[in-house]
Amino acid sequence: xxxxxxxxxxxxxxxxxxxxxxxxxxxxxxxxxxxxxxxxxxxxxxxxxxxxxxxxxxxxxxxxxxxxxxxxxxxxxxxxxxxxxxxxxxxxxxxxxxxxxxxxxxxxxxxxxxxxxxxxxxxxxxxxxxxxxxxxxxxxxxxxxxxxxxxxxxxxxxxxxxxxxxxxxxxxxxxxxxxxxxxxxxxxxxxxxxxxxxxxxxxxxxxxxxxxxxxxxxxxxxxxxxxxxxxxxxxxxxxxxxxxxxxxxxxxxxxxxxxxxxxxxxxxxxxxxxxxxxxxxxxxxxxxxxxxxxxxxxxxxxxxxxxxxxxxxxxxxxxxxxxxxxxxxxxxxxxxxxxxxxxxxxxxxxxxxxxxxxxxxxxxxxxxxxxxxxxxx
Amino acid sequence: xxxxxxxxxxxxxxxxxxxxxxxxxxxxxxxxxxxxxxxxxxxxxxxxxxxxxxxxxxxxxxxxxxxxxxxxxxxxxxxxxxxxxxxxxxxxxxxxxxxxxxxxxxxxxxxxxxxxxxxxxxxxxxxxxxxxxxxxxxxxxxxxxxxxxxxxxxxxxxxxxxxxxxxxxxxxxxxxxxxxxxxxxxxxxxxxxxxxxxxxxxxxxxxxxxxxxxxxxxxxxxxxxxxxxxxxxxxxxxxxxxxxxxxxxxxxxxxxxxxxxxxxxxxxxxxxxxxxxxxxxxxxxxxxxxxxxxxxxxxxxxxxxxxxxxxxxxxxxxxxxxxxxxxxxxxxxxxxxxxxxxxxxxxxxxxxxxxxxxxxxxxxxxxxxxxxxxxxxxxxxxxxxxxxxxxxxxxxxxx
Numbered sequence: 060x061x062x063x064x065x066x067x068x069x070x071x072x073x074x075x076x077x078x079x080x081x082x083x084x085x086x087x088x089x090x091x092x093x094x095x096x097x098x099x100x101x102x103x104x105x106x107x108x109x110x111x112x113x114x115x116x117x118x119x120x121x122x123x124x125x126x127x128x129x130x131x132x133x134x135x136x137x138x139x140x141x142x143x144x145x146x147x148x149x150x151x152x153x154x155x156x157x158x159x160x161x162x163x164x165x166x167x168x169x170x171x172x173x174x175x176x177x178x179x180x181x182x183x184x185x186x187x188x189x190x191x192x193x194x195x196x197x198x199x200x201x202x203x204x205x206x207x208x209x210x211x212x213x214x215x216x217x218x219x220x221x222x223x224x225x226x227x228x229x230x231x232x233x234x235x236x237x238x239x240x241x242x243x244x245x246x247x248x249x250x251x252x253x254x255x256x257x258x259x260x261x262x263x264x265x266x267x268x269x270x271x272x273x274x275x276x277x278x279x280x281x282x283x284x285x286x287x288x289x290x291x292x293x294x295x296x297x298x299x300x301x302x303x304x305x306x307x308x309x310x311x312x313x314x315x316x317x318x319x320x321x322x323x324x325x326x327x328x329x330x331x332x333x334x335x336x337x338x339x340x341x342x343x344x345x346x347x348x349x350x351x352x353x354x355x356x357x358x359x360x361x362x363x364x365x366x367x368x369x370x371x372x373x374x375x376x377x378x379x380x381x382x383x384x385x386x387x388x389x390x391x392x393x394x395x396x397x398x399x400x401x402x403x404x405x406x407x408x409x410x411x412x413x414x415x416x417x418x419x420x421x422x423x424x425x426x427x428x429x430x431x432x433x434x435x436x
Numbered sequence: 437x438x439x440x441x442x443x444x445x446x447x448x449x450x451x452x453x454x455x456x457x458x459x460x461x462x463x464x465x466x467x468x469x470x471x472x473x474x475x476x477x478x479x480x481x482x483x484x485x486x487x488x489x490x491x492x493x494x495x496x497x498x499x500x501x502x503x504x505x506x507x508x509x510x511x512x513x514x515x516x517x518x519x520x521x522x523x524x525x526x527x528x529x530x531x532x533x534x535x536x537x538x539x540x541x542x543x544x545x546x547x548x549x550x551x552x553x554x555x556x557x558x559x560x561x562x563x564x565x566x567x568x569x570x571x572x573x574x575x576x577x578x579x580x581x582x583x584x585x586x587x588x589x590x591x592x593x594x595x596x597x598x599x600x601x602x603x604x605x606x607x608x609x610x611x612x613x614x615x616x617x618x619x620x621x622x623x624x625x626x627x628x629x630x631x632x633x634x635x636x637x638x639x640x641x642x643x644x645x646x647x648x649x650x651x652x653x654x655x656x657x658x659x660x661x662x663x664x665x666x667x668x669x670x671x672x673x674x675x676x677x678x679x680x681x682x683x684x685x686x687x688x689x690x691x692x693x694x695x696x697x698x699x700x701x702x703x704x705x706x707x708x709x710x711x712x713x714x715x716x717x718x719x720x721x722x723x724x725x726x727x728x729x730x731x732x733x734x735x736x737x738x739x740x741x742x743x744x745x746x747x748x749x750x751x752x753x754x755x756x757x758x759x760x761x762x763x764x765x766x767x768x769x770x771x772x773x774x775x776x777x778x779x780x781x782x783x784x785x786x787x788x789x790x791x792x793x794x795x796x797x798x799x800x801x802x803x804x805x806x807x808x809x810x811x812x813x814x815x816x817x818x819x820x821x822x823x824x825x826x827x828x829x830x831x832x833x834x835x
Contacts, residue, residue, distance in 0.1 A: 060439055060508060062741040068437075128437045319833050333835050336826075342833055343825035347755050354734035355727070361439055378727045434716075434723035 062357070067123070068132045074109055075136035083140050085408045091143050092263040096221055098144045107176030112150050115298065120158055120170050127298060127363035131305040131356060138309025141408070141415050143263055145181075147306065148218030149173065152299035153180035156226050159291030160243045160283040169245070181222035183213035183246075183269050184292060188235075191424035193228070193296050194289060195236050198271065200229035200244065202278060202285075207244065209252070209274040217422065219267030220257035222248050227271070231286050238289040243282040250274060262418035263411065290369065297376045300423040301363055304356045304383045307419045310412050311352060311386060314394040315345045317409055321398055338397055345390045352386040355379045370436055377424075377433040384426015387416045439737055441508070448509055452516040459485055460522045468521040471803045472788075473644070476559070476601040483525045483556035492554050493530045500538060500546070501554045507743045511683075518688025526598065529553040529560035533606040536623060536672050540664035549625070563593040563607035563626070563650060564673070570595075571823045573608070574617045574670060578652060580609035580624055582659070582666075587611075587624060589632075589655040595817070599635055599648040602628050608673055611666050623669035625661040632656070640813075642806040643784050684753060684818070685760035687733045693767050694726060697774070700801070704774050712774060725766050732759050751831040754824040761814035761821065768808040775801035779808075 064072065082102075091099050106112050114129050116122020123129060130151065137146060150173060157169045157180065172178040189195035198211025209229050219225070225246045233240025246253060252274030257267045283291070319342055322333035332338055355378060362375030391413045395402040402409050420426060441449065464478055474482075486492045494510045496502030505513070517524060525531075534553050537545055552558040569576040578591025589609060599605065605626050612620030626633075632655035637645035664672055701713040701722070712718050739752045772779055778801040785791055786802065796802050815821045829835040 060441065060737065060741055060744070062437055062439075062738050063745070064437065319835065322835070339829045339833075339835050340822065340825045342835065343828040346828055346832060347758060350735055350752075350755055351728075351731040351759065354738060355731040357437070357738070358439075358730060358734045361437070378730055381724070381727050382731050430720055430723050430727065431716075433727060434719045 064132060068129055071111070071114070071129060071133045072136060075111075075133055075140075078105075078109075079136065079140040079142075083142065085411075088141060088143060088263075088411075092259075097259065097263075097265040098221065103144055103176045106144065106146075107174065111146075112176055113174045115151050115154050116158060116170055116174060120167070122170070122174065125158075127301050127360035128357075130298070130302055131360045134302050134305035135309035135312075138306035138311075138415075139313045141263075141310060141412055145179070145218035145221065145264065147299050147302045148181055149179055149222075151302045152217065152295055153182045153226055155295035155298045156182050156243060156291060157282065159294050160226075160288055162283055165279075166282075178224065179218065179222045180224050180226060181216050181218040181267070182228070182295065183216045183219065183225045184228040184296075185215050186212060187214050191428045192236065193292050194238050194241065196228055196230045196241055197235055198227070198229040200231050200242055202231070205278050207276050207278055207281065209244065209246075209271045209276065211271055213269040213271075216267045216269055218265065219255070219269065220259075220265035222267070224248060225253075225269065226282065227269075228288060228292060233286070240286045241288040241292065242285050243288045243292070244276060245280045245282060246271075246274065246276060250276070260418060262415040264418070293369065293373065296423055297373055298363060300376050300380050301356065301359050303419045303422055304352075304359065304379050307383050307387055307416050308349070308353050308356055310416050310419070311349050311390045314390050314409060314412050314416070315342070315349055317412075318342060318345065318394045318397050325399075332397075341393055341397065345393055348386040348389045352383055355382045374433060374436045377429040377436070380424060381426045381429040381433055384420050384429065387420045387426075391416050439734070441512070445508055445512060449512050449516060452513055453520070455489065455491075456516060456520045456522050459489070460520065461485075465521065468523070471807060474523065476598075479523065479526060480556050480559075482523065486525065487555050492525060492556070493534070496530075496534065496554070497538070500534075500550050507740055511740050514683045515688045518683075518686070519692055521692060524683075525556070526559070528562050528597070528602075528606075529556075529558065532562060532676060533560050533625070536606070536663055536676050539675065540623070540668075540672050544660070545663065558603045559598075559601045561596055561599040561602035561605050561628075563596060563605045565595045566592060567594050567649075571820055574621065576608055576610060576621065578607065578609050579613075580611050580622060580657070582611070585659055587657045587659060587662070589624070589626065589652040589657055592649055592651045594638070594647075594649045596635075596648045596650050597646060599628075599650055600637065600645070604628060605650065606663075608669050611669075615667070618670040620667055621669040621673075622666050623663040623672050624657060625663065626652075626655065626657050630655050630657065640810065642810040643782070644806075644810075646810075685732050685736045685756035686764055687729065687736055687760070690729055690760070690764055690767055693764075693771075694722070694729065697722065697767065697770055700771070700774055718770075718773070721770060725763065725770065728759070728763055728766075732756070732763060735759070751828050754819075754827045754831075757818060758815075758821045758824050764814055765808075765811055768804075768811050771801075771804045772808045775804040778802060779805040782806075 110123060113122040114133055115125055117125040154173050161169055173180060184193050186197055201208045225248060227244045227246045228241055229244060230240050231242050252272050254270040255267050260266050322338055323331055325332050359375045359379035362372050394409055395413055398409055401407055464482060467474060483492060493501060494503045494505050494513055498504040530553060534550060537549055564573060566576050566578060578593060580587040580589045605628055607624050607626055608621050609624050610620055611622040632653040634651045636649045638647045638649055639645045702711055704712040706712045706715050736756055739749055743749060781796040781802050783796050
């Protein structure tokens with residue numbers, strides 16, 4: 060048993076901390092949120108140079124090892140900085156889908172271009188009727204000779220507004236909620252038959268809704284075997300879920316820390332409000348929530364890195380996301396409440412962190428959904 | 437980073453399991469499984485079995501009869517005991533007074549007291565809280581006045597657990613009234629047979645008197661029963677409080693109870709033609725508790741890993757105490773919910789040895805309400821959960 064960080068993990072952690080300290084303050088972030096792309100292409104190139112985009116990939120794929128613990132260590136630091144770059148959407152969610160599903164030389168080209176920061180990929184899997192169930196897919200893919208025709212729509216495509224290409228999950232056979240019958244296709248964002256509606260999200264990021272109207276692509280745009288994308292898709296979503304949980308842990312720690320600092324400086328009734336026990340115990344509870352959240356994310360990351368079966372992994376991931384949902388509500392809401400009026404303003408970073416963790420709660424299934432999924436497994 | 441046990445640790449786990457299966461007396465196992473309270477004779481019998489095996493005090497140094505186990509082995513042992521339902525030895529001797537004697541007692545005191553603690557020959561109880569000194573323990577008033585070779589002790593102690601069985605009591609007493617309250621306290625060992633001691637049972641809301649009030653009226657205590665220096669008792673007691681806190685979360689016990697809860701749910705009608713185990717709302721609540729238990733377990737493992745690299749347990753034990761006790765109480769609520777009407781009969785004698793009437797309520801459910809009542813104590817004792825929050829605020833958040 061050993062809960063200490065490896066050398067690689069310590070290096071990743073201090074690299075990200077240095078980058079954030081020197082180049083990613085609150086004003087920089089606000090400027091990026093307001094910019095046309097909504098993130099910094101320059102920073103993205105830097106992430107590639109520093110090897111950060113290689114973290115989710117195995118050594119055979121040319122990556123850093125693909126360990127969920129490594130990813131967790133880095134995402135926590137991203138969470139502390141409230142980073143807007145679409146890391147989870149691109150390198151983790153789409154990246155893992157590619158790594159799990161694609162085959163042959165095409166796979167390595169794709170992975171290489173993600174790790175080099177040359178290509179923004181987004182995974183388009185959820186649909187208006189799917190809620191959080193990745194296998195609830197109505198978008199149809201019909202093969203006709205060496206062409207596949209795709210019709211349907213996708214919602215909540217994270218990073219979709221800036222994607223050069225999409226990995227589209229579509230059904231080739233089976234009923235709407237069947238695991239079997241799902242395939243993944245690589246689709247150019249500008250292809251004819253792709254209608255994209257971009258929008259900013261409440262947490263300062265970018266996403267898109269997609270519609271496919273008689274989209275025609277070559278059959279070789281299919282990643283892997285027809286109808287067998289479900290397992291790879293599940294793993295990609297699970298890994299992205301742990302990534303989101305780790306990011307939330309970092310953000311929640313900062314929310315606690317900033318709240319404690321604020322109560323030590325804010326004076327009312329002639330004294331620092333930190334001296335009021337009514338506030339002290341609530342901050343103690345925020346601390347407990349932080350620690351429990353951190354513990355269960357470690358558990359889930361360890362499960363993903365283990366030799367356990369798919370069900371055990373998914374169960375551990377659901378346990379973590381369920382518990383994070385609770386921590387996010389307690390810490391997020393209390394941070395705003397204890398800051399009082401100033402916490403309600405967009406001038407302070409606390410409100411932005413609150414919005415980010417709220418979005419993280421909803422992404423890949425909120426706490427309630429994951430509690431139910433955990434109970435059903 | 438990993439949470440795996442080594443091959444040696446796994447072998448040790450098997451050894452503990454085999455020992456418990458073979459050596460934990462069947463009549464005690466039956467009582468534990470039926471949530472029946474064990475009596476003094478039964479507890480001592482089990483503790484002596486552990487003593488014979490050399491496992492009575494795993495965390496003691498080897499020179500005093502400890503095991504020399506690593507922190508991880510101690511954790512495995514406590515976990516297996518809890519999962520099996522074998523009670524840990526009563527803590528007052530082995531876990532509470534002994535470490536203080538070892539750290540601050542004289543060689544003579546160690547020789548005199550430690551062997552009997554280890555062998556469960558002497559039952560110890562604790563004299564800390566007083567009617568007007570609970571969470572604010574340092575304001576205690578029981579006085580010990582030096583007269584020649586004796587201290588004369590006057591006052592009263594309360595919330596004394598199982599003192600009705602005790603041979604000796606360790607007390608915090610006031611030896612100086614003129615200084616700051618923490619600086620006038622001494623750590624004194626008192627023979628319960630001393631003239632002037634009376635013990636008055638306090639009946640708790642479950643109907644059982646597991647705690648007492650103890651009165652001291654001009655009790656003469658030889659000065660050689662003082663531990664360490666006069667007026668240093670508060671320091672000693674505080675050191676003791678940070679010891680032995682890693683198993684405070686009660687993870688294995690809660691795991692065992694959750695397993696029993698699931699089994700009971702599968703046999704409990706929901707009144708609509710199904711069993712409670714098929715009720716989605718009930719299952720969701722079980723899932724929430726199980727998830728919380730995993731978060732707690734990994735918090736405990738993190739604390740254990742820190743211990744392994746030489747870091748003393750700090751405020752983490754406050755987290756484990758708060759979360760562990762609240763979780764145990766939530767499990768009580770789920771049991772109560774399952775029991776329904778079966779929790780209402782108040783016939784406590786049916787859980788006592790020798791009861792030959794017709795038991796009321798199926799299985800263990802008739803004791804459910806009593807367990808629920810009794811376990812409300814968990815968030816109060818050992819430093820109430822509010823005091824634990826104060827500790828977190830002071831030690832971690834700097835408030």
